[in-house]
Amino acid sequence: MHPPLHGQKIGFIGLGNMGRANARHLHEAGAEVIVWNRSDAPAEAAVALGMKRAPSLPDLARTIGPGILCINLTLTDVVDQVVFGPGGLIEGLHPDALIIDFGTTGVPETQAFAKRVHWIDAPVSGGQVGAEAGNLTIMAGGTEANFQRALPVLQAVGQNITHMGASGSGQVTKLANQLIVAQTIDAVAQALRLAELSGVDPALVRQALLGGFAESRILNLHGDRMVRRDFTPGGRSTLQLKDVRLICQLADSLGFHSPTLDNCRAQWESFVHERGGADLDHSGLFKLYE
Secondary structure (H helix, E strand, O other): OOOOOOOOEEEEEOOOHHHHHHHHHHHHOOOEEEEEOOOHHHHHHHHHOOOEEOOOHHHHHHHHOOOEEEEOOOOHHHHHHHHHOOOOHHHOOOOOOEEEEOOOOOHHHHHHHHHHOEEEEOOEEOHHHHHHHOOEEEEEEOOHHHHHHHHHHHHHHEEEEEEEEOOOHHHHHHHHHHHHHHHHHHHHHHHHHHHHHOOOOHHHHHHHHOOOOOOOHHHHHHHHHHHHOOOOOOOEHHHHHHHHHHHHHHHHHHOOOOHHHHHHHHHHHHHHHOOOOOOOEHHHHHHHHO
């Protein structure tokens, strides 16, 4: 019996912590994966696993033809450049090609992209741990036809997959996720530091709370990192700040005002730009309270 993506050519752009794992899952699902990455080492590592490497973005688009191209990039303007800029995919893109964007990209920009090409916004939650395990939560936006085309690819990298509606709705859902994540990290950091300052073992506090109403993945995973002071980056704080800024932009565009959201952004701006936290894991926000 053939694996689920047997015989498909799939392009993959962006081999960071998340993209590298996602590309590997597509390869293991039987696809012929052809990668492009700005730096050499991740692309060479993909080739060593049996994938192929495209010499340029237009070449990648021409090789994939009317198939599927996946993007796993961190910044909206980089997505724009890679797809529509000079030397981008657009120079070789087949009119029937489908682009799946796994990154967290601005909502209005996503809606504009989807008017120019076949596009699914499919941001993910679950972090590097979920990417490595292939059990990411995926929230997808786009037409029903494009979603059905994308679904076998999404199923190769994720488990909890929801079609949220029209283009941009996946990104709105991801920003809702990131709002909860950003503010919960702050709440967990405050709680554990208050316990510590009171002379109560924060590791025991975390353990006790995991059985109660405050239990969450953030208390479990990030709380553990805070207790151990291990802020080796999985999800970098600079990217958390990028997402908080996107949340604030969306809120402003809708006339939505929240002092707690304003404070949340101020905390992340301070940690990243004034306290040297840019390249630490986002659980490192704990350091604000030390």
